[in-house]
Amino acid sequence: MVRKACDNCNKIIQVGDELGGQKVACEACGDINLMPDAPDPSRASRTDALGLPPDHGPEQAVLLVRPAMVRARPLVFFAHLVALVAGLAGVVFGLLTSAAGFPIVAAVAGGLVALVAVGSLGVWKIKTLSAALEITNKRTVHRKGLLSKATSEVVHDNIRNVQVTQSFWERIWRVGTLGLSSSGQDGIEIEIADIPDPERVRKIIDAYRPLG
Template structure:
């Protein structure tokens, strides 16, 4: 049995030995992956079936999972409102200006569209600047695209992993994840609006000394 991490979603793909050198569709995300030829990889043990084995000794650090806050799933009403308002104001502005019915109102609509683009852009940039990365040795939170704040906790020091979700967030599959260590009373890492927070906690738990 051949095993390979998906190039797109990083989840494990299993395929028969004769798949070496062939393209295989990932059952998790649908991405097409090319299995390398040569000697078949050994079958994954129970730990590897859900992730990479924990780091031992001097094993080099590698990234296992990286997520950023989501926009639509976390704020569907706001996202749809911004999108609808942007399209309506832009279309209204173009119509009013081209039909010469009300040039002032047309420019006002285009101005509103510009403001909504700015709001959407600021929101997007803020999300791009926030990330949570889990490696085989630690969890790292990074905040800020231009200025930067970083907080990290070694897996061996993790004391508690908290997940907070409202009913709507559970339906949408997003939530807030917080991590504290034995050295601090409060949360050292807290990231809102991330997808699949339970999966993040499960990934961290694989590397904790429990």
């Protein structure tokens, strides 16, 4: 069943699914109305199975995904921690040792190393916070850049392919790169790296796009 309020008299027009997306005359006033698309039964069963909001009806947010930080690069994160701890140890050693010369150099060098480690972690954190994938029941929007606010989006009806690329380690840590391509143009239009649980994100997007 497809329902819509008449553009002219506001009376509810109700027709069978076969007239979804078609022009229908209002029974009350005769005004021609373009009916909304009928719900896609296979898509509805996929979204229902995952407990997701339906693809028809008003647009609503389904999932917001941000790149993972520690999980995406555990070794790099560990190296930052080692540098931070070693730097602070240098500072403590330098300050606690009363002899002149080397202890002062150790304190200054340690302080610098710790500062660089903290700064680098901060930049990394901001980078992960500035990228996001917003999935609604209608489309997927990719936001990147904290200040530039560059966005690209794909309407789910037009998605031709959802790809997950994972290296061996990424599979173990359950992160990966997600790529979406639409039927409009060739090639991947949205690509976002370090996505946590990329297979789950793919399943959700697949539930909203026409398959087969």
